Amino acid sequence: xxxxxxxxxxxxxxxxxxxxxxxxxxxxxxxxxxxxxxxxxxxxxxxxxxxxxxxxxxxxxxxxxxxxxxxxxxxxxxxxxxxxxxxxxxxxxxxxxxxxxxxxxxxxxxxxxxxxxxxxxxxxxxxxxxxxxxxxxxxxxxxxxxxxxxxxxxxxxxxxxxxxxxxxxxxxxxxxxxxxxxxxxxxxxxxxxxxxxxxxxxxxxxxxxxxxxxxxxxxxxxxxxxxxxxxxxxxxxxxxxxxxxxxxxxxxxxxxxxxxxxxxxxxxxxxxxxxxxxxxxxxxxxxxxxxxxxxxxxxxxxxxxxxxxxxxxxxxxxxxxxxxxxxxxxxxxxxxxxxxxxxxxxxxxxxxxxxxxxxx
Ligand code: HEC
Ligand code: HEC
Numbered sequence: 001x002x003x004x005x006x007x008x009x010x011x012x013x014x015x016x017x018x019x020x021x022x023x024x025x026x027x028x029x030x031x032x033x034x035x036x037x038x039x040x041x042x043x044x045x046x047x048x049x050x051x052x053x054x055x056x057x058x059x060x061x062x063x064x065x066x067x068x069x070x071x072x073x074x075x076x077x078x079x080x081x082x083x084x085x086x087x088x089x090x091x092x093x094x095x096x097x098x099x100x101x102x103x104x105x106x107x108x109x110x111x112x113x114x115x116x117x118x119x120x121x122x123x124x125x126x127x128x129x130x131x132x133x134x135x136x137x138x139x140x141x142x143x144x145x146x147x148x149x150x151x152x153x154x155x156x157x158x159x160x161x162x163x164x165x166x167x168x169x170x171x172x173x174x175x176x177x178x179x180x181x182x183x184x185x186x187x188x189x190x191x192x193x194x195x196x197x198x199x200x201x202x203x204x205x206x207x208x209x210x211x212x213x214x215x216x217x218x219x220x221x222x223x224x225x226x227x228x229x230x231x232x233x234x235x236x237x238x239x240x241x242x243x244x245x246x247x248x249x250x251x252x253x254x255x256x257x258x259x260x261x262x263x264x265x266x267x268x269x270x271x272x273x274x275x276x277x278x279x280x281x282x283x284x285x286x287x288x289x290x291x292x293x294x295x296x297x298x299x300x301x302x303x304x305x306x307x308x309x310x311x312x313x314x315x316x317x318x319x320x321x322x323x324x325x326x327x328x329x330x331x332x333x334x335x336x337x338x339x340x341x342x343x344x345x346x347x348x349x350x351x352x353x354x355x356x357x358x359x360x
Contacts, residue, residue: 068287068288069288071204071287072134072287072288074204074205075134075135075203075204075205075287076134076138076140076197076203076204076205076206077134077205078129078131078132078138078140078193079192079193079195079196081094081095081098081192090188093181093184093185093188093189094185094188094189094192095189096181096182096185096189097185097186097187097188097189097190097192098130098189100123100182100185100186100189101122101123101124101127101130101131101186101189102122102123102124102130103122103249104118104121104122104123104124104171105118105120105121105122105248105249105250106248106249107182108171108173108176108182109121109248109249111248114182117167117171117173117174117175117176118167118171118172118173118174119171119172119173119259119260119261119310120243120248120249120250120259121170121171121250121253121254121259121260121261122249122250122253123166123171125250125253126170126261126267126276127139128280130189131190131193132193133280134205134206134287135205135207135208135209135279135280135287136279136280137207137208137276137280138193138205138206138207139190139193139194139206140193140194140197140202140203140205140206140207141194141197141201141202141203141206141207142159142162142190142191142193142194143159143190143191143193143194143195143197144194144197144198144199144200144201144202145200145201145202146158146159146162147159150162151318151320151323151324151325152165152317152318153316153317153319154318154319154320154323159187159190159191160178160183160187163176163183163186163187163190164176166265166266168264168312169261169262169264169265169266169312170261170265170266170267171261172259172260172261172262172265172310172312205287208272208275208276209275209276209278209279209287210271210275211271211274211275211278211294211297211298212294213271213345213346213347213348213351214294214295214298214345214346214347215346215348216345216346217341217344217345217346218270218298218299218301218302218344218345219299219302220299220302220303220306220344221303222295222296222299222303223298223299223300223301223302223303223304223306224303226292226296226299226300226303227300227303227304230281230282230291230292230296230300231255231281231282231300234252234282234283235252235253235254235255236252238257239254239255239256239257239260239304239307240254240256240257240259240260241253241254241255241259255304255307256304256307256308256309257307257308257309258309258310260309260310261309261310262309262310262311262312263309263310263311263312263314263330264312264314264317267305268305268309268329269325269327269328269329270298270301270302270305270327270329270343270344270345271301271325271326271327271347273301273304273305274294274297274298274300274301275297277292277297277300277301278290278292278294278297302343302344305329305343314330321333321334322334322335322354322357326342326347326350326351326354327342327343327345327347328342329342329343330342335350335353335354336353337349337350337353
């Protein structure tokens, strides 16, 4: 019995081993057959998925471009000076105003034909296309919004006063007499440029673009790199720009140094500078085709405005301390933040401080 049983279990064992081997072979066969199929399926699925993603991202990009183009088309556009629809004197005055803005140095610069009042820059160096380019620091909203209260002077300012602000600060010069033909012409031109804008309105595309605040403090070293790579060819290593062969007008205007805007000028505020360059510099950049990232615009603004430039007595500016803009770099302030943070950020905590103060 025992023997038979022994033999029987031996055969059983063999049978079991064979069965197990068969099973393993079967499983291996299944894997061998399935694996390539799976791999093929999987890779074609992945390829399809990638194609689908690419298609979506192209669509997304097209959609984004379309939106931006629509946005661009809706930006404020300046009217064209048309001699046939104006009186002769009106036309002459407006045209002279335009001429003064494009060729300021020729009339009012250090060797000016009319008077020597300014540093040699043109209004147009900062108010592009004679103050008519969308987001090019244009005059679109001026006629519609002046006279208005301005916190910098703490008083109501009319257009004449605002023009003289730029004469004394951006052009680091002297004011124009209010009754001069030059002042009348500048005013007439600026009013003409804004003549289609409703009173009190500030159309999209007028003035300077408001960039969102960056989260971190700005980095002047990174700004210097941007400057070296994207600005230096025109504005030069020492920031002094290049004059044309005649030596009267700048081909490339200065960004710092004795002939640049002074510390009281709008561009000396880093948010104004960054908002100006983002869609205008390097020359050729536009709203549709910017050439700087927002971060680059902020950092290059910080770098340029950390360089030396003419000073101005600012003791009468911002008479109401709490109305100083967040990025005005000179104290005293109605808040606990240091000058360095006002200049280079982060700006949001300062903004929040005043918001909470108002609420509380
Ligand atoms: C160095 C650059 C620069 C130059 C040169 C310059 N400006 Fe300005 N101007 C600015 C900046 C910056 C502002 C402020 C824009 C802002 O804060 O949104 C400004 C504002 C103005 C405004 C008010 C705009 C508004 O919407 O409130 C007028 C008007 C003006 N400038 C006229 C002139 C005239 C006229 C000249 C030439 C005589 C001139 N500017 C030269 C930079 C300049
Ligand atoms: C290809 C030449 C060129 C390059 C590169 C260039 N700019 Fe300009 N920039 C100009 C010209 C030209 C003007 C004056 C525009 C006008 O008069 O129409 C100007 C004007 C300016 C102004 C206002 C006027 C002033 O002098 O204050 C600022 C600010 C400025 N550029 C900043 C920059 C910055 C920052 C960069 C680099 C990111 C840059 N630019 C790169 C040619 C250039």
